[in-house]
Amino acid sequence: MNLNALKKLLVGSPLATAQSRHERLTKTSALAVFSSDALSSVAYATEEILLILVLAGTVAFQYSIPIGVAIAVLIAVVVSSYRQTIRAYPQGGGSYIVTKDNLGTLPGVISGGALLIDYVLTVAVSVAAGVAALTSAVPWLYPYRIVLGVGFVALVTLANLRGIRESGKLFTLPTYLFIFGFAFFILYGLVRWTFGWDAEALAARPANPASQDLTLFLVLRAFASGCAALTGVEAVSDGVPAFKPPEARNARVVLAWLGVILISLFMGITFLARHYGVSPVPEETIVSQLARKIFGEGLVYYALQASTMLILVLAANTAFADFPRLSFFLARDGFLPRQFGSRGDRLVFSNGILILGGTAALLLVVFGGSTHRLIPLYAVGVFLSFTLSQASMVRRWLVRRERGWRWRWWVNAVGAATTGLVVLVITVTKFTHGAWVVVLLIPLLVMMFLAIHRHYADVAGQLSLEGYTMPPPMQHTVLVLVGDLHKGVIHALQYAQTLSPSVKGVYVELDPDRTRRLEEKWIKWSMGVPLVVLSSPYRSLLQPFLEYLNHLLALGDNHMVTIVIPEFVTAHWWQHLLHNQTAFLIKGTLLFRKNVVVTDVPYHLR
């Protein structure tokens, strides 16, 4: 069919199960693969802090450095905490699994739901920020930012439906380009600032008027926005089995590196933004403004913007691996529909990928493709799952009391307490700006998970063969619904005769003259099948038939009735509208009747 050809063109030919292979990553590749999500937030985290502070006027920017330091400390705490998780879960310690393991099902699915939401937001926020990097460099694209965002999402979705198996190769170049590019950018900027080479630029500082008071609440809200920098830090601990052995050790090293790089880049940009006195504007990102001031509008500037855009798209891409994988775990445990548990013919979890892409694109449209408007929804889920995951570790050390558990317990306890506090800060300060959506959505998702789980468990119980005794053989009546006698009906009668020796034709009489004509033909063509004629005083085809059917079904719970309906298959779709109305009506009416099977026997017209 044409649809199949299109799918093949877009998504590629099916891959055999045997083609599934596992790539083992060196530390260098692993850093590239697992850090893009976390590092890419450097592109917007500083800006989001300033966007809140600016509400209290330019003067409030002095708080950006302390807030930056607080976030850097937070990164260090979370990274240390996750290094413990890696040690305990060398087979991969995703928050859902770790939490379910140690705290039980309910905290587990809460963590799962929170993460699913955050993966969707990762895609939306990263793509929005990537588009912002692009439109900062190419301003005439700014009006098309929503279309561009949806286009990026579509592209990444498609790439993932094909299956991106060359992940190491794909990630290495852009990630290291970004890391070294930004390192150079920051160092060069610091040198220029130290020697006062940009004195002129530094002199011309924008003065934004204050629209709000500079309160502790506002500073905390700025901190909460900056916490977006931490999203994606958990990726390494999820992916331990992908490392070359010794897996856990390598993963711990890579995570430490990730922490160091993330802190350096984030603090560097925050420091430069403070001292170059840039102020957020809708049309151009802070990073772009800084790069323009430091490098001028040359090749280096454009290369920096391009690498920013690239790593942001890669970050979005990361969620396309995480979301379907988590959905798979949830489906395997019966919290999501089974469709999420099966791989498509390209070996990827197509349903999860499609749902993630669709929801993220929808978010981009609803929020006008603006990073800033999406941020209040972001990070709530991630920090909730951080907290649950660290709390799980706390409990685990307590229960197992392995060698050296005391100080590990302390690391995780500090991690859990800190991230728990952050959840509170984020939720409270961003609640009215959009966080309420997530606060509402997480319990709704959890309720859905539990309802699905209960349903599957209930069905499994109902279907179980444990202690089941085979019911006695069925009684069976076959009725052929007859409106007229023609080749299609004879075809259906012949078919019905192969089903049962006791077939009956049923005809609803609307006009006695037609009945007489039918009965004359019937004698000749019916192959001995008896004809039941039902009268219909109200011209309803359905009512008399239903009464007859009820009468048959009353014979016993063991009695099945098969209703054979001759149906036309026409050459063109519109011709279908000219036939089969009765068949359609009867199928609709009897869809949920117990002990009734409706069988269409297609008769093919030329």
Added chain:
Amino acid sequence: MNLNALKKLLVGSPLATAQSRHERLTKTSALAVFSSDALSSVAYATEEILLILVLAGTVAFQYSIPIGVAIAVLIAVVVSSYRQTIRAYPQGGGSYIVTKDNLGTLPGVISGGALLIDYVLTVAVSVAAGVAALTSAVPWLYPYRIVLGVGFVALVTLANLRGIRESGKLFTLPTYLFIFGFAFFILYGLVRWTFGWDAEALAARPANPASQDLTLFLVLRAFASGCAALTGVEAVSDGVPAFKPPEARNARVVLAWLGVILISLFMGITFLARHYGVSPVPEETIVSQLARKIFGEGLVYYALQASTMLILVLAANTAFADFPRLSFFLARDGFLPRQFGSRGDRLVFSNGILILGGTAALLLVVFGGSTHRLIPLYAVGVFLSFTLSQASMVRRWLVRRERGWRWRWWVNAVGAATTGLVVLVITVTKFTHGAWVVVLLIPLLVMMFLAIHRHYADVAGQLSLEGYTMPPPMQHTVLVLVGDLHKGVIHALQYAQTLSPSVKGVYVELDPDRTRRLEEKWIKWSMGVPLVVLSSPYRSLLQPFLEYLNHLLALGDNHMVTIVIPEFVTAHWWQHLLHNQTAFLIKGTLLFRKNVVVTDVPYHLR
């Protein structure tokens, strides 16, 4: 079911076929029943003439009287012509039947299509004008005119779905109220004008500036708009069998009366409008302005507006009898889907009524509930069917040459020629203003009629038992699709065993471990049914199964394969989404496969 209860509440309980009865109308009732459509146009025809003339400034209003006279003559011609049709078709001479009878199928269905379109417009125009009568009297309702219009259409639709059997009673009072009310209105207005009692009002004449030149084309366009006055004149000749005997004679008398009344009222309003110097404005109708000037804003004024509104709604109601009846004739002859040929349980042609109501409501919304914007589409269809119907009579007299045929021939020939000329004038002058829609729609409808007719004829030929020899008995294989082994599958297996002694279970293997577990259970529970295991290197459930199916179907054209799929019926709709995906997929794929029957065996979950 709830839907049935709602239907019963709105539409009423079913009526038995035996309850169908035929009311015979006296001349007085018949005039009431058949004239509302034609007479109601008095409410807007004059206004539509002025609305065109005003484009050339108030001075152009002098042409309203000559145009009115031309239309009066046209009415006389058409009435005389239709009196001949009544004589020839005492059993009811609808244009479709008369034309098909005398000129052949193609002209017949052209006439039918044209009339169907005009019936829809009758509803839309009449309701829009009725709402205008209401909002002229109650100006604060003016902004709600679209909602009011759609509401009226819904009401009339519902009334007709219930079945309006008391037609004589229903029509008599409002129609005669309208006739006598307007007669009094016009006479009193003439008296006041003659004696110069309204000298003041007459002095204050509005002067509209000209926006176009006063050309012959504009005058013809005004005439074309006024021709809306003639729609509905054909109703009497369609309904001859409803008269008391002698039917034809009584009908001819009533038609003559209708002509006289229509001409008098229409000319009266046109004359008063000219001499009271009223000018069309969007918010108030001409008739309302006149009545206000002549009677002042008292009880008489409101009664007049109410009776105008009432007769316009009745006129819309007329189309609700005509449209379904014509659809029935077209469906009976195979030009429309069979659904239009059957009466609903209230003895009415529900499908035709619903389509008419829906389309008319849509038109009201699209055209902003404005009579004036609908008028350019109106009357094209009616005059086309007038012309075809009169031309049919011309041919009939020529062929039959009955006594006195010569002068009757002349009457119809003049009728055909005149109405034909009017079709031309209407089409040309209103083409760019909307008539093009109808000019396009009529051939499209005709093409649809013919395609449907060809299809039904073709199918009848394919199904005919003429010279048919019974095919040999069928071979039959029954496959039960197995994903797991549980009570639902056992239910399906038991059912399948009643269908055939040679049932096979088919299982697509995705994971060899699961196959092993299934096979162990199978031995215990399968009641001797063999299990076919198909391997699936690409994890597709469908592909291996389709290959196996093709292999079976290749056994011969006489070989049927029944695929039994155990399907769950869940307690809640959302639970359905958690199951049955495979069943759905397979049904979708095999829907149009020859010699394949897909049978769902429902298993009811609590």
